[in-house]
Amino acid sequence: MSDVAQLAGVSHQTVSRVLNDHPNVRAETRARVVAAIEQLGYRRNTAARALVTRRTGAIGVVTEDSPLYGPTMTLIALENAARSGGMYVSVATVTRWDVPTVRASLEHYLDQGVDGVVVIASHDEAVRAVQAFSARVPVVMVGPAELDGDIPTVAVNQYAGARLATRHLLDLGHTDVLHVSGPSVWLDARSRERGWRDTMQQAGLQPRAPVPGDWTASTGFRIGTQLVARDRAGEERLPTAVFAANDQLALGLLHAFAESGVRVPHDVSVVGYDDVEGAAHFFPPLTTVTPDFVQLGRRCLDQLVAAMAREPAEPALVPAALTVRASTGPPRR
Template sequence: MSDVAKVAGVSHQTVSRVLNEHPSVRPETRDRVLAAIEKLGYRRNSAARALVTRRSGTIGIVTPDSALYGPTSTLIAIEQASREVGLFVSVATLSSYDAETMNHVLDHFLSQGVEGIVVIAPQVDVAAAVETFVSPVPVVLVADASAVGAGVVRTIGVDQYAGARLATEHLLELGHRRIVHVAGPTDWFDARARTEGWRDALGAAGVSPEGLLVQGDWSSACGYDVGRRLTEDLAGREPTTAVFAGNDQLALGMLHAFWEQGVSVPAQISVVGFDDIEGSRYFAPSLTTVRQPFATLGRACLDLLMAGPARAEPGPVSVAAIAPELVVRETTARVG
């Protein structure tokens, strides 16, 4: 910083003010300092700065060791949002979520001086383990609103229930009444909320969900197996005319099974997915699906983490829900 000050012809304090974006620095002085920084290739020493300010500029993120689209996209979005505001992230990926493991991770983060912790919690056992946290820094749970029982002050997530209703109501508006839902694993909050949204949308339209729920996982292989079974149903007296898949991978498997069996989509059966994964618009036919705004979620999560005091004692739970969006493409059409 002293070298920068000499080249820019300013004081050491002025350089510090520019680096910390102090409003009292004149624009021409700021430009001169920034030019000197670029010329000298100056990089801020984060460790030294943390000693002076007692702030690490780092947040901790706990996430499942999963390559599934939702948790991975959430992690990327939070990291990008953090970088945009000058924060670093320290990531811990876990395969087990017992109290001992979670508290070990907490101690690890606190030894790094993190300013907050984000827990990506798509599964019930992840959220349950957060109950064991006794943290001197803010903790935010990223999960569906149905996870609020975890006792964390701040919870945020995409509104899975609303997304499922959007998908099901779209099919109902097209005249479909026999709408099968292929659900994800029951220990996932997202799967539970999507199932509830589907069920309530059918109920509001006076349609019974009886016999229309297929419990599965998140894989294309599962979707393929279900698709093979549904082709047999198409010849029945009350054929299934539409499917709401729990995610796009399930939908992809079903589309392949329908193609293989000569079933026309959407002429014979409509399909809606969930996630709007990269490439879903290039499925054949292109997939109608529910888009999760992960970039918005990442920024909102960071805002929630950095706002307000850290949790001292369990208190009222606050929940923020991000609205999803229905993306209508070629896999849905009116009945008949």
């Protein structure tokens, strides 16, 4: 900073003001300082700054080693929000959610001196692992709607999103809406199933038992093929609508129905969840629930900043909207 000040012909304090975007610096002076910084290739000494401020500006993120759309979009949204706030993100992925694995990741971040840690996981084992860790750094969990104890949480309102999807199908006239669920150990999957079931029952309808699945298109394809086979064998009638727990399951269902000659939405309507990239170009384009991932990232950062300042924070629920496309229509029977 002294070299920059000397080259620009200003004081050390003026350089500091420019670096911190202080408003009380003349435009001409600011331009000279910026030119000197570029000429000298000056970079802040973050280690020295951390000694003074007791903050590194770094956030640790623990997430699953998985291509699932929701966690990936949450990570991107959080990184964008952190960068806008002058912080940066360090990411650690885990292959399994258990206490030793999560503890190792959190201990790693303690060694790195991060200001806080975000754990992106809507999974029972992840919750147990985080709760078992006595953190010496603020921790926020993304996924659970709320937790017992002092761990702040941020989540998409999965229950409300599922109700939107189911209500859309009921409003079209469907009374036989099947749910293909996600894995039962995932909080998101249970919330989506509960939203579907409650909406059906509140409409005076007793739904079929949900078909258990995972998050993959291959499972959706297998389930769709089985549904058609049972219908044609006279064992169980094909539902007029299916609400799938995510878009990949819905994609597999669409594939199975197309191969079997079942027309969507003429014979059966299909709704997904997540609004993945390309969902508008499925065949037919998929009606799906669209979470607000941008707001999710911002609320997560807000929760972490509050935790770093030792301020109380209520659990944050982020809304989801329904995006209606061509995969849903009125029942024909």
